[in-house]
Amino acid sequence: MLGLALEGGGAKGAFHMGAVKSLLEEGYTFDAVAGTSIGAFNAAIIAQGDFELGYELWENMTTSLIFDIEDTKLQNLLNKNIDRDTLFYVSAKLKEFVANKGLDTVKIKQLLDSYIDEDKLRASPIDLGMITVSLSDLKPLELYKEDIPEGKITAYLMASANLPVFKLEPIAGKYFLDGGIYDNCPINLLIRKGCTRIIAVRTFGIGISQKPKNTNTTILSILPSEDLGKVLIFDNALIQHNLKLGYYDTKRALYQLKGTKYYIYSTDNMFFLNVLLSLSADTILQISKNLSLQSYTQMQPERLLFEKVLPKLSRLLKLDMCSTYEDLILSLLEPIALESDIERFKIYTLQNFIHELSATPNSLETNLQKKPVLLKVGLVFIQHIAKALAL
Numbered sequence: 001m002l003g004l005a006l007e008g009g010g011a012k013g014a015f016h017m018g019a020v021k022s023l024l025e026e027g028y029t030f031d032a033v034a035g036t037s038i039g040a041f042n043a044a045i046i047a048q049g050d051f052e053l054g055y056e057l058w059e060n061m062t063t064s065l066i067f068d069i070e071d072t073k074l075q076n077l078l079n080k081n082i083d084r085d086t087l088f089y090v091s092a093k094l095k096e097f098v099a100n101k102g103l104d105t106v107k108i109k110q111l112l113d114s115y116i117d118e119d120k121l122r123a124s125p126i127d128l129g130m131i132t133v134s135l136s137d138l139k140p141l142e143l144y145k146e147d148i149p150e151g152k153i154t155a156y157l158m159a160s161a162n163l164p165v166f167k168l169e170p171i172a173g174k175y176f177l178d179g180g181i182y183d184n185c186p187i188n189l190l191i192r193k194g195c196t197r198i199i200a201v202r203t204f205g206i207g208i209s210q211k212p213k214n215t216n217t218t219i220l221s222i223l224p225s226e227d228l229g230k231v232l233i234f235d236n237a238l239i240q241h242n243l244k245l246g247y248y249d250t251k252r253a254l255y256q257l258k259g260t261k262y263y264i265y266s267t268d269n270m271f272f273l274n275v276l277l278s279l280s281a282d283t284i285l286q287i288s289k290n291l292s293l294q295s296y297t298q299m300q301p302e303r304l305l306f307e308k309v310l311p312k313l314s315r316l317l318k319l320d321m322c323s324t325y326e327d328l329i330l331s332l333l334e335p336i337a338l339e340s341d342i343e344r345f346k347i348y349t350l351q352n353f354i355h356e357l358s359a360t361p362n363s364l365e366t367n368l369q370k371k372p373v374l375l376k377v378g379l380v381f382i383q384h385i386a387k388a389l390a391l
Contacts, residue, residue, distance in 0.1 A: 001031040003190030003198045004046070008037030008161070008180040009205025010231030012224075014239040016042045017058045018246025019201045019222045020051060026254060028199070034129035034189040036179040036207070040160040041112065044153070047128040047145075048121040057115060058243060063234040065111070068104055103166050105158065112154040121145060121153060129189035131179030132159040135168075140182035142189055163231075180207025188213050201246070203228055222250050225260055244345045251347060258326060261334045262342075267350045272325035275381070275388050279305065287380060290373045291316075316374060329385070332378035333357060339375065351389055358386045 004023075006016045016039060035043035045054035121128065128145040148156050152171065159176035162168060168175045179186075184207030190198050191214045201222045212219060224245060229238045248263050258264045279287075281301040287309055288297055296308045314323065317331045333353070338344075342356045 001193070001195045001197070002028065003032040003034065003187075003193065003195030004030045004043070005185050005187045005190055005198055005200040006033070006035035006039030006043050007185035007201065007203045007205055007209070008035070008039045008178065008207055009184075009203030009228065010038055010163075011061075011234045011239065012203035012205055012228040012231065012242065013038035013042055014058050014061070014242040015203055015224055015228055015246035015249075016201050017051075017055050018243040018248075019250040020046060020246075021055060021243075022247045022250035022254075023199065024051065030126060032127035032129065032190050032193045032195055034131075034186040035160075036131045036184050036186055037161040037163075037205070039185075039201075039203075040130035040157050040179070041116075043130065044116055044121060044128055044157055047126040048117055048124050049126075050115070050117075050120075053115065055243075057111075058239060060236075061234050061239050062236050063232075066108055066234050067232075068107060105162075105166050105169070108161070109154070109158060112157055116154050116157065118151065118153045127193050129186060129193070130156065130160045131183050131186050131189070132156060132162070133177045133179055133182050134174055135177050136174040140179070141176075142183075142186070144189070144193070165232075178207075180205065182208060183210040185209045187217075187219065191217055201250075205231060220253060222246070222253050225249050225252070248345050248347070255347075257347065259330055259334055262330075262337060262344060262348060262353065263346065264330065264348045264350060264353050267326060269324045269326050271350075271388070272329050275329070275384055276305065276310075276325060277302075278388065279384060283380060283384070284309065287377055290376050313374075313377065329381050332374060332381055335375055336378045336382065350385075354382065354385050354389060357382050 004020070006013070009015075016035075020042075030046070033043040033047045035041070042054060045051065045057075122145060130143055131140060132143070133140050143156060145153065155171050156176075158169075159171060160179045162176055163178050168177075184205055185200055185202060187198055187200055188210055191212060195217065197218045197220075199220045199222065203224060204227075224242075226245065228242050228245070229235070251257060252259075252263055256266060258266050279301075284301045284305050285297055288294065288304060291309060291312050293304070293308050293312065296304055299308070310328065313328060313332070317328065319328060319331065337353070337357060340357065348356075
């Protein structure tokens, strides 16, 4: 059985949907889905068979769709463009927050009622699990859809997402808090359902993640390659970015793509070793001077390269001991690609990537003359790799 675990994280939940889009394209189907907080909502949409509907919702998501807050006023605050009207607006909202004893969740509940079809969800062959914490009983609740009373699915989805800043509404006289304070990525719910393979889509949202109780379970974690933003800021531009990030970070995990900002099919590491071995003595000296290693320039060039230049580059790039020559060289090239506005969200072969980088070499050299030393070193490698690839 294959399970899907979706970690909580508020607005970071867009990453889930990008990831699931990628997984579905690859032919994955799930026997069970579990989530916490926003992960529980996304899990319910997927379990009831309405992924496309949920993805469309995220594509059009804004903060005003979730909370009774004007997007323009919020943007003014985020951009520190605070005029008199914005100050009056914020003051009124703060008074409202105090009077309500938290953020009003009416719009969130309306959204849940609009998108969650309880009958369809219960009839689905896909198991659904979620986590909340009973404030009244001071204990976590790990719930499957069959554990939830009829007519209460959306109420418990809201309970799973009840951040402490929200106005709490009771269910049968009891109050609940966001399940992230107990288990923000409910892998164990899936293990108990008999899942032997689990894909966990992480957001690094605030919360606690319990360790898997069964070490024999195969777990593939989809990790975001960059920060996904604030939990309660549903900025549409950031959401669009995170949908793409989830999609391509999933491709990275499935195909072991290289790069941190870009997505590049791996090449035989011997290719990069041969590129290093092909560097001329003059080129090695040039790189050494760029790295302020002049005191070692009397060394034999190959020793200088492997004993001084490459270790210093590794330190500057903050690479660990498991990094390969491919990792090192691509870490030098990616900043140049960013400087050159090369499209990030695309899967490249090494040939494609180097072709893009070397398309305007004169422009690159001009633009990088006053740039940091690592970019200058990277430019040297572009030329040598292009030559090795006969581009």
